[in-house]
Amino acid sequence: xxxxxxxxxxxxxxxxxxxxxxxxxxxxxxxxxxxxxxxxxxxxxxxxxxxxxxxxxxxxxxxxxxxxxxxxxxxxxxxxxxxxxxxxxxxxxxxxxxxxxxxxxxxxxxxxxxxxxxxxxxxxxxxxxxxxxxxxxxxxxxxxxxxxxxxxxxxxxxxxxxxxxxxxxxxxxxxxxxxxxxxxxxxxxxxxxxxxxxxxx
Numbered sequence: 001x002x003x004x005x006x007x008x009x010x011x012x013x014x015x016x017x018x019x020x021x022x023x024x025x026x027x028x029x030x031x032x033x034x035x036x037x038x039x040x041x042x043x044x045x046x047x048x049x050x051x052x053x054x055x056x057x058x059x060x061x062x063x064x065x066x067x068x069x070x071x072x073x074x075x076x077x078x079x080x081x082x083x084x085x086x087x088x089x090x091x092x093x094x095x096x097x098x099x100x101x102x103x104x105x106x107x108x109x110x111x112x113x114x115x116x117x118x119x120x121x122x123x124x125x126x127x128x129x130x131x132x133x134x135x136x137x138x139x140x141x142x143x144x145x146x147x148x149x150x151x152x153x154x155x156x157x158x159x160x161x162x163x164x165x166x167x168x169x170x171x172x173x174x175x176x177x178x179x180x181x182x183x184x185x186x187x188x189x190x191x192x193x194x195x196x197x198x199x200x201x
Contacts, residue, residue, distance in 0.1 A: 059086030
């Protein structure tokens with residue numbers, strides 16, 4: 001966890017290519033608790049779908065990486081699904097490039113739609129996608145981009161959140177009980193003079 005190391009670029013790394021699964025595992029485990037690396041580049045390393053299990057773990061646990069590039073690897077829809085699953089709870093990654101993989105299609109779309117149901121951070125996603133559901137996905141990305149812009153400008157953004165992520169406002173506290181009208185004091189009973197005894201003649 002070196003403060004001076006903020007970017008890791010292992011593109012076209014000969015050792016990585018020889019043992020992609022082992023190096024993906026080591027990298028993911030090393031970055032789990034890292035708080036300084038903000039950019040990770042793994043282009044042209046022959047990363048496969050199986051290796052994406054470790055990328056999934058990395059994305060689900062790391063809290064500092066904001067930019068990741070995994071271009072020109074051997075990732076298909078299966079590996080892309082794992083990456084999407086790792087991003088479900090990720091709140092830091094804003095940019096991901098998966099160019100020159102795939103092509104990705106319907107096989108991974110359900111996972112990505114599920115991810116963007118909760119992920120409100122990722123807004124820069126580069127890939128080659130062939131899917132009828134791409135419109136819904138693009139709408140979520142546009143939403144996330146708007147949220148990021150409004151946050152940066154210090155403006156209100158919570159109204160853009162999906163309904164299930166909006167804070168539930170507690171019910172307004174009950175006001176004091178209404179004062180019951182006071183009954184007017186009872187008037188004192190009128191005094192009845194004692195009856196006079198009849199006069200004898």
